[in-house]
Amino acid sequence: MRQPSRPFLKSIATVSLSGTLPEKLEAATAIGFDGVEIFESDLLTFDGSPADVRRIAEGLGLAITIFQPFRDFEAMPDPIRARNMDRAERKFDVMQELGTDLVLVCSNIHPAAMDDPLRAAADLAEMAERAHRRGLRVGYEALAWGRHVNRWRQAWDIVQRADHPALGLIVDSFHTLSLEDDFAGLAELPGERIFFVQLADAPKLSMDVLSWSRHFRNFPGQGQLSVIPFLKAVLDSGYSGPLSLEIFNDEFRAAPARLTALDGLRSLIHAEAEAGYGPGLPEPPVCHGVEFLEFAVDAAEHDKLAALLGTLGFRHAGRHRSKAVDLYRQGGVNLVLNSEQDSAASEHFQMHGASVCAMAFRVDDAQRAMERAEALRCLSWRERVGEGERRIPALRAPDGTLIYLVEDGAAGSSIWEDDFHLLPEDGGTVAESFTGIDHVAQALPFGRMDSFVLFYRSVFGFLPDTLWELPDPYGLIRSRALVSPNAQATTGVRLPLNISESRRTATGRFVSATAGAGVHHVAFATTDAERLLEERLAAGAPFLAIPANYYDDLAVKHPLDDDTLAALKQRELLYDRDGQGDTGGEFLHAYTDSFEDRFFFEVVERRGGYRQFGAVNAPVRMAVQAQLREDRWPARYLD
Numbered sequence: 001m002r003q004p005s006r007p008f009l010k011s012i013a014t015v016s017l018s019g020t021l022p023e024k025l026e027a028a029t030a031i032g033f034d035g036v037e038i039f040e041s042d043l044l045t046f047d048g049s050p051a052d053v054r055r056i057a058e059g060l061g062l063a064i065t066i067f068q069p070f071r072d073f074e075a076m077p078d079p080i081r082a083r084n085m086d087r088a089e090r091k092f093d094v095m096q097e098l099g100t101d102l103v104l105v106c107s108n109i110h111p112a113a114m115d116d117p118l119r120a121a122a123d124l125a126e127m128a129e130r131a132h133r134r135g136l137r138v139g140y141e142a143l144a145w146g147r148h149v150n151r152w153r154q155a156w157d158i159v160q161r162a163d164h165p166a167l168g169l170i171v172d173s174f175h176t177l178s179l180e181d182d183f184a185g186l187a188e189l190p191g192e193r194i195f196f197v198q199l200a201d202a203p204k205l206s207m208d209v210l211s212w213s214r215h216f217r218n219f220p221g222q223g224q225l226s227v228i229p230f231l232k233a234v235l236d237s238g239y240s241g242p243l244s245l246e247i248f249n250d251e252f253r254a255a256p257a258r259l260t261a262l263d264g265l266r267s268l269i270h271a272e273a274e275a276g277y278g279p280g281l282p283e284p285p286v287c288h289g290v291e292f293l294e295f296a297v298d299a300a301e302h303d304k305l306a307a308l309l310g311t312l313g314f315r316h317a318g319r320h321r322s323k324a325v326d327l328y329r330q331g332g333v334n335l336v337l338n339s340e341q342d343s344a345a346s347e348h349f350q351m352h353g354a355s356v357c358a359m360a361f362r363v364d365d366a367q368r369a370m371e372r373a374e375a376l377r378c379l380s381w382r383e384r385v386g387e388g389e390r391r392i393p394a395l396r397a398p399d400g401t402l403i404y405l406v407e408d409g410a411a412g413s414s415i416w417e418d419d420f421h422l423l424p425e426d427g428g429t430v431a432e433s434f435t436g437i438d439h440v441a442q443a444l445p446f447g448r449m450d451s452f453v454l455f456y457r458s459v460f461g462f463l464p465d466t467l468w469e470l471p472d473p474y475g476l477i478r479s480r481a482l483v484s485p486n487a488q489a490t491t492g493v494r495l496p497l498n499i500s501e502s503r504r505t506a507t508g509r510f511v512s513a514t515a516g517a518g519v520h521h522v523a524f525a526t527t528d529a530e531r532l533l534e535e536r537l538a539a540g541a542p543f544l545a546i547p548a549n550y551y552d553d554l555a556v557k558h559p560l561d562d563d564t565l566a567a568l569k570q571r572e573l574l575y576d577r578d579g580q581g582d583t584g585g586e587f588l589h590a591y592t593d594s595f596e597d598r599f600f601f602e603v604v605e606r607r608g609g610y611r612q613f614g615a616v617n618a619p620v621r622m623a624v625q626a627q628l629r630e631d632r633w634p635a636r637y638l639d
C-alpha cells in the first residue's frame with residue numbers, strides 16, 4: 001500500500017476561465033484552487049497595475065504560481081539577443097510587482113531562431129542569472145511546435161547545459177502527449193529541477209498541433225491523452241511544486257467560470273489520486289444497474305404517463321407511505337412517478353415539465369460512494385423523510401438531476417418494502433417482461449459534454465465509449481456513452497450523452513424546450529424482443545412505424561434470411577450487429593413515439609456480446625419522430 005501524501009498545491013491558468021481578470025481570480029478561489037498562473041494577455045487587458053492584481057489575489061488567498069508566457073527568447077541573432085535581455089528585465093519588474101518568483105519561457109517559434117542548443121543554454125543561463133539577482137527563477141518549456149526545441153528532452157538538455165540553479169524545466173502534458181513523445185524518462189529527472197507542471201488533456205484529433213492546442217485542450221479525464229501515466233512519471237521524479245491546469249478551449253472561454261473551475265478542480269483531485277499521490281480517494285462504487293428512475297409529474301401528467309406505461313406492460317405496484325409517489329413495475333424495471341408538492345421533484349417539474357428528476361444506481365457501498373463524490377466536490381442531497389422511512393444517499397449530477405445510491409442485495413431491495421405500500425400482483429397479464437434498464441440517454445446543452453464525461457468518469461469510474469455523429473433531419477447530434485466497467489448484457493450502467501449545436505434537432509429542442517439537460521430516453525432490456533413487441537403492439541404501445549426502405553437496406557447490409565427480416569419488419573424492430581465471432585453480437589430494438597414531445601422509451605435485446613447502442617439506426621428514429629411531430633400539426637395544412 002502506498003502512503004498517503006499531502007495534496008499538491010492546485011493551480012489553474014487564467015486563460016482556462018472566462019471573464020475579466022478579477023472574475024477569473026474570484027472563480028478560482030471560490031471553487032477552492034490554491035493558486036493561479038497569470039497569463040500575460042489577462043494582465044495586459046486588465047485596467048490596473050500588477051500590484052493591484054497582487055492585492056486582489058492576496059485578498060482572495062490565492063498564490064500567483066507563475067507568470068507566463070515569455071516568448072521567442074533563446075538563441076536569437078545578436079541585436080535581438082540584447083533586446084531580449086532588456087525585455088526580460090522589464091518582465092522581472094512586473095513579476096516582482098505581481099509577487100510571483102517564476103516565469104515560464106516557452107521554446108522559441110520565431111523564424112530567426114537559431115538551431116543552436118549551446119546558444120540557447122547560454123542565453124537562458126544569463127536570463128537565470130539576472131533573475132537570480134532579484135530572487136526570481138526561470139522555467140523553460142518545450143512547445144510542441146517550437147522551431148528547434150519541441151520535446152522535453154531537448155529542453156532538459158539545454159537546462160542541464162545552462163547549469164544555473166535559477167533555471168529549471170517546465171513540463172506540460174499536452175506538448176509531450178500530442179507528439180506521442182516518451183514520458184517515462186521524466187521519472188528519472190531530479191524532481192527539484194522541474195520547476196512547474198502543467199496538465200491538459202485533449203480529444204484525439206488529426207490536425208496541426210498548434211490549432212489543436214489552442215482550441216481543443218480540456219481537463220484531465222475529459223479527453224483521450226495519457227495524462228495520468230504522464231503525471232505519475234513526473235511525480236515519481238520527486239517533484240513537489242504545484243499542479244496547474246492550462247487549458248486553451250473555445251467552449252471554456254464562453255462557459256461560466258465557476259462551472260469550468262469546478263470541473264477543473266475535480267479533474268485535478270482525480271488525476272492526483274489516479275497517479276497514486278495525494279491523500280487518495282475511496283474506490284469508485286461497483287454499479288450493478290439502475291434500481292429505479294423517478295419522474296417528476298403533476299396529477300394530470302401522472303395519469304397520461306401511467307397510461308403510456310400501461311401499454312408497455314407496467315402495472316401500478318405500490319404507493320409511497322407518506323408522499324404522492326407511485327411505483328410502476330414491469331419485470332425488473334421500477335419507475336417512480338412523483339407528484340408530491342413542495343419536493344425536489346415538484347421543483348424539477350416547475351422548471352422542466354414532466355421529466356426524469358432522479359436516477360438510482362444499485363451500488364456495492366453507498367457510503368463509500370458518497371465519500372468519493374464529496375471528495376470530488378459533488379453536492380450531496382438530503383430529501384426530507386417520514387418516520388421509519390429510509391434516507392437514500394443522493395448526490396447531484398452536474399445538471400441538478402439527483403442520483404440516488406441504493407445498496408444491492410437484501411438491505412437494498414427493501415427500500416420498496418420500507419417506504420411503500422406494495423400492491424398485490426394482479427394475476428400476470430404480461431407474458432414477456434423486462435429484465436432491467438439497459439441504458440438511460442441524456443440530452444445536454446451544447447458545450448456541456450466534457451463536464452458530464454468528467455463527472456461520471458471520476459465519481460463512478462465509468463468509461464467513455466466511442467464518439468458518434470448522428471444526422472437528425474434538422475442537424476447533427478454528437479453522442480458518447482459512459483459505461484460502467486462491469487457492463488454485461490443485463491448488468492451495469494450505460495449512459496449515452498447527446499449534444500447538438502442545432503436548436504432544431506430532437507436533442508436541441510429538448511434542451512431548449514425543457515430548460516436544460518435531462519433524460520431523453522430510457523431503454524428497457526428484454527431477452528425476447530420479437531415476442532415483447534408482438535405483445536406490446538397488440539396492447540396499443542406507440543412504437544414508431546419504421547419505413548420499408550429501412551428493411552430493404554437491412555437485407556443488403558446483413559446476411560438475414562427472409563423470415564427473420566419479415567419478423568423484424570412486422571414488429572417495427574431495428575437491427576444491428578457488431579464485432580465478429582466471440583466478441584460481437586446482435587441488437588434488436590424499437591422506439592416509442594415521444595411522450596409530450598419530451599422523452600421516449602426504447603426496448604432492446606442484446607444477443608451475444610453486442611456492446612453498442614444501435615447508433616446506426618438513430619437517424620431512422622429521429623426522422624420518424626420528426627415526421628410524427630409534423631403530423632401532429634394538421635392545422636398547418638388546413639387552409
Ligand SMILES: O=C(O)c1ccc(O)c(O)c1
Nearest residue numbers: 069106141172213214246
Ligand atoms: O499556445 C501557446 O503559445 C502556449 C503558451 C504557453 C504555454 O505554456 C503553452 O503550453 C502554450
Ligand SMILES: [Mg+2]
Nearest residue numbers: 141172198246
Ligand atoms: Mg504550457
